[in-house]
Amino acid sequence: MSHRPHSSMFNRNRFKLGLFSPNCSGGMAATTVPERWDASWDNNLALARMAEAGGIEFLLPIARWTGYGGETDFQGQSLETITWCAGLLAATTRITVFATAHTAFTHPLVAAKQFATIDAIGGGRFGLNIVCGWNQPEYDMFGLDLPEEHDARYRYGQCWWDLIRRAWDADEPFDWQDEFFTVRHAVCSPKPYGRTLPPLMNAGSSEQGRDFAARNCDALFTVMVDLASGAETVRQWQAIAAERYQRALEVFTTTYVVCRPTRREAEDYHHYYAVERADLAAADRLMTLMGMHAHSFPREQIEALRTNFAAGHGVYPLVGDPDDVAAGLAAIADAGFGGATVAFVNYLDELPYFLAEVVPRLEARGLRLPAGAA
Ligand SMILES: Cc1cc2nc3c(=O)[nH]c(=O)nc-3n(C[C@H](O)[C@H](O)[C@H](O)COP(=O)(O)O)c2cc1C
Numbered sequence: 001m002s003h004r005p006h007s008s009m010f011n012r013n014r015f016k017l018g019l020f021s022p023n024c025s026g027g028m029a030a031t032t033v034p035e036r037w038d039a040s041w042d043n044n045l046a047l048a049r050m051a052e053a054g055g056i057e058f059l060l061p062i063a064r065w066t067g068y069g070g071e072t073d074f075q076g077q078s079l080e081t082i083t084w085c086a087g088l089l090a091a092t093t094r095i096t097v098f099a100t101a102h103t104a105f106t107h108p109l110v111a112a113k114q115f116a117t118i119d120a121i122g123g124g125r126f127g128l129n130i131v132c133g134w135n136q137p138e139y140d141m142f143g144l145d146l147p148e149e150h151d152a153r154y155r156y157g158q159c160w161w162d163l164i165r166r167a168w169d170a171d172e173p174f175d176w177q178d179e180f181f182t183v184r185h186a187v188c189s190p191k192p193y194g195r196t197l198p199p200l201m202n203a204g205s206s207e208q209g210r211d212f213a214a215r216n217c218d219a220l221f222t223v224m225v226d227l228a229s230g231a232e233t234v235r236q237w238q239a240i241a242a243e244r245y246q247r248a249l250e251v252f253t254t255t256y257v258v259c260r261p262t263r264r265e266a267e268d269y270h271h272y273y274a275v276e277r278a279d280l281a282a283a284d285r286l287m288t289l290m291g292m293h294a295h296s297f298p299r300e301q302i303e304a305l306r307t308n309f310a311a312g313h314g315v316y317p318l319v320g321d322p323d324d325v326a327a328g329l330a331a332i333a334d335a336g337f338g339g340a341t342v343a344f345v346n347y348l349d350e351l352p353y354f355l356a357e358v359v360p361r362l363e364a365r366g367l368r369l370p371a372g373a374a
Pocket of ligand 1: 061062063064100130131132133134135203204205206207208209210221222223254
């Protein structure tokens with residue numbers, strides 16, 4: 001199956017922009033401030049239309065089945081990503097909308113048909129983010145064992161994806177057996193839009209996760225700790241994709257943004273929502289589940305990490321005036337990343353300022369074309 005050149009994920013913008021996690025309550029911020037993100041359908045619909053009008057390339061949801069507790073039950077309410085994607089594709093015309101699929105929780109033949117269906121709804125604007133699982137309470141919720149052997153999750157993910165590909169390629173009923181799946185007389189109709197593959201990404205940090213992206217995906221999505229190590233990750237994994245799999249790989253990262261007219265205002269607001277009004281119980285639980293136990297790090301480092309997790313789920317911060325935020329994104333582009341997601345405490349309140357002030361600065365730096373020209 002060929003790729004689809006018309007997708008906004010392959011447009012002429014050197015640096016792509018996406019919005020991450022608007023389907024989850026709180027978005028990326030574990031905070032108690034009253035303006036924290038309400039992930040209602042109406043808010044998501046309005047945001048999708050605003051992002052599309054502003055030339056943002058894609059929307060990326062988090063697949064989350066149970067929240068992180070705390071005062072706000074951070075991410076406790078989340079719109080299921082495949083149905084969310086279907087609704088937003090029906091309501092938009094240009095933007096790419098990703099669904100994030102947990103390999104362990106959906107049979108690949110069900111997923112193959114769901115994806116082909118939403119791809120038809122979106123006229124080829126559906127994108128797929130494959131995640132292979134990490135969160136123990138979610139496995140408990142489904143009565144499944146989280147494979148203790150980390151590699152087994154990615155072996156499972158590979159079989160899951162290979163079976164979907166087979167179902168999309170097959171014109172006749174087929175039988176299939178691998179380490180995890182046995183199917184008989186399987187069919188999948190419709191096929192994805194124009195019998196082309198949707199843009200595919202995988203979010204992984206481990207060697208196996210990144211190898212999965214290099215082998216199968218258009219983009220590896222990865223958390224960046226600092227610019228130097230980020231640049232090294234891009235260089236390394238693009239080389240591995242080329243050598244091991246003869247494939248081109250984009251690498252994307254994820255950020256949270258606090259942008260205000262002055263740096264001082266941005267830093268004050270950051271302190272307000274992520275320190276004074278942090279939902280620390282939720283941030284702590286998230287860190288514990290991710291294996292960042294307090295006893296694993298020095299105390300000062302844990303305090304800094306907590307603020308970062310309360311502020312933006314532990315991802316890379318961009319806090320400052322429009323020049324600062326644009327410079328931060330440009331530095332990420334210079335490190336070799338093909339794009340980044342942004343997230344805000346309140347997406348609908350804050351995206352207009354970002355579109356009005358930061359995006360034109362990226363255009364002036366040659367990283368993006370004006371909306372509609374890409
Ligand atoms: C940008 C990004 C998005 C992710 N989205 C999800 C998600 O929606 N649901 C989920 O359970 N895990 C998600 N993850 C976690 C990854 O799938 C992965 O499990 C994690 O990064 C650990 O990497 P590893 O599996 O390679 O060890 C995401 C990670 C990143 C960096």
